[in-house]
Amino acid sequence: MPYEYQEFPYLTPGPLAGKPEARHKVVIVGAGPIGLAMAVDLALHGVASVVLDDNNVVSRGSRAICWAKRTLEIFDRLGIGERMVTKGVTWKIGRTRHRDREVFNFDLLPEDGHKMPAFINLQQYYVEQYLVERCRDFPDLIDLRFRNRVTGVERHDDHAAATVSTPDGDYRIEAEYLLACDGAGSPIRGMMGLDFAGELFEERFLIADIEMEADFPSERWFWFEPTFHPGQSALLHKQPDNIYRIDLQLGWDADPEVERKPENVIPRIEKVVEGRPFALDWVSIYTFQCRRLERFIHDRVIFVGDSAHVVSPFGARGGNGGVQDVDNLGWKLAAVVKGDSGPALLESYDRERTHAADENIRNSARATKFMSPAEGVERIFRDSVLALAAHAPFARGMVNSGRLSLPCSYQGTAPDGPDDATLPAGAAPGRPCPDAPVGGAWLLNRLGGRFTMLGLNTDPPEIEGAAALRLDASGLLTQRYLGDAPAAVYLIRPDQHVVGRWTDASKADAEAALAVAKGG
Known part of the structure; x- marks a missing residue:
């Protein structure tokens, strides 16, 4: 297959090589996209971390493939966004079909003037x-330790500790904060006996990655009751290297062990691709879940990504939501461990990201119930909508094959900053900054990683703890940030979210807003 898996080297940890370790600032458990992104974000803030993972190779199979615009902007800040876009398959059009007719399509980025595309598909x-x-x-800041499996966790008032098993034996590691980035099955969540509350749907889907040469466009295709898979649902995505992702609904009674056998998978795929030759790359069976922890912070142990919340895959809200957890937590944890803010700042991570998880769960659950309705009212509603959508435009927007991931707004959840509501709604406090071209570059490449006082057509107040940036606004920058106002000042968080905005800001106004944003 096109991707060549390579093992990462195992090195004997210091404690097992006669080199005692002092207590670390941060230990991250899990070297998937969330744990690794967390380590990079902390390093960009000058905070060292140790990353522990029980494996020594990247994930087998494509797994998360749909990366949304906001997530790509975060990855761009972390230093890999452009590389991802270059390799990935860019798309923004989705088409939903009922049997053999299209009933609904959408354009996720109908306007120009953004560095990052609406979505890419990348394994x-x-x-x-x-x-x-x-x-x-x-x-000097990131210590990657592969084949280091956490077997126990301790919580203390001022630190957390973990017992780690390696090929050379066991050792104990301490950290001011331990981050559980260990996935939906989170062993750490299990060790701590934490409830994972929510809804488990009685539905199973088959995922298959196939290698195939085809002229399918770079779009998302979803079918309700296709002729090649009667009575069920199906999804197709194009990936790099001539890899295609195919999802097929199986029903709750399907036996996962039987259904993942190649002799059962291949005939199903042959019907989808209409006789085109293909090679089977990876197969998995998954069950719909929409669940989360009640709290993401448990003393000195913090849950991030799928260890904290899981959603059904339709809507691309799992991996994207996890990366946005990282974006929210990184600067806050860095400020706390460096002594720039008190521990109360971390409570805003719990508050804002549980709000985001609930939004994702709500959208994901609605899509799941539409795709796999219970007998009775749910099925009558779904079938009626699909029937109407063929000739009634009002019904097409009700067809739900997964409302795709959009950035979460923290309005009403983050500390509400000052707001001049005469400015454009898309850049209101709590929202991530919309990108815009600025002098041959991009606005978001000028923001992030630190607090910034952004002055548009005016000098921003200069305050301690925030960089001052003045830009002369025109074109899309004016449209997205000024509207009809001649000038404005914005206070931007390190994660590129708006704290507050004014058409006329004093130094005292800015200092007060910054103090609140830093947990004061």
Whole structure:
């Protein structure tokens, strides 16, 4: 197959090589996209971390493949966004079909003037590879330890500790904070006996990656009750290297062990691709879940990504939501361990990201119930909508094959900053900054990683703890940030979210908003 898996080297950890370790600032458990991105984000803030993973190779199979615009902007800040876009398959059009007719389509990025596309498809193993290589740019700040399996966790008032098993024996490691980035099955969540509340849907889907040469466009195709898979649903995505992702609904009664056998998978795929030759690359069976922890912070142990929340895959909200967890937590944890803010700042991670998880779960659950309705009212509604959509435009927007991931707004969840509501709604406090071209470059490449006082057509107040940036606004920058106002000042968080904005800001106004944003 096109991707060549390579093992990462195992090195004997210091404690097992006669080199005692002091307590670390941060230990990250899990070297998937979330744990690796977390290590890079902390390193960019000058915070060292140790990353522990029980494996020594990137993920097998494509797994998470759909990366949304906001996530790509975060990866761009971390240093791999452009590489991902170059390798990935860019798309923005989705088409939904009922049997053999199209009933609905959408354009996820109908306007120009953004550096990053609406979506790319790129296999998770590439993302992990790029992140491992990026981690190696910080040899003094990121300690990658493969084949280091966490077998126990302790919580204390001022630190957390883990017992780690390796080929050379066991050792104990301490950290001011331990981050559980160990996936949906999270062993750490299990060790701590934490409830994972929510809804488990009685439905199973088959995922198959196939290698195939075809002229399918770079679009998302979803079918309700296709003729090649009667009574069920199907999905097709194009990936790099002539790899295609095919999802097929199987029903709750399907036996996962039987259904993943090649002799059962291949005939199903042959019907989808209409006789084109293909090679089977990877197969998995998954069950719909929409669940989360009640809290993401448990003393000195913090849950990030799928260890904290899981959603059904339609809508691309799992991996994207996890990366946005990283974006939210990185600067806050760095500020706390460096002593720039108090621990109360971390509570805003819990508050904002549980809000985001609930939004993702709500959208994912609605899509799941539409795709796999219960007998009775749910099925009558679904079938009626699909029937109407063929000739009634109002019904087409009700067809739900997965509302695709959009960036979450923290309005009403983050501390509400000052807002001049005469400015454009798309850049209101709590929202991520919309990108715009700026003098041959991009606005978001000028923001992020630190607090910034952004002045548009005016000098921003200069305050301690925030960089000052003045830009002369025109074109899309004016449209997205000023509207009819001649000038404005924005306070931007390190994760490129708006804290507050004014058409006339004093130094005292800016200092007060910054103090609140830093957990004061």
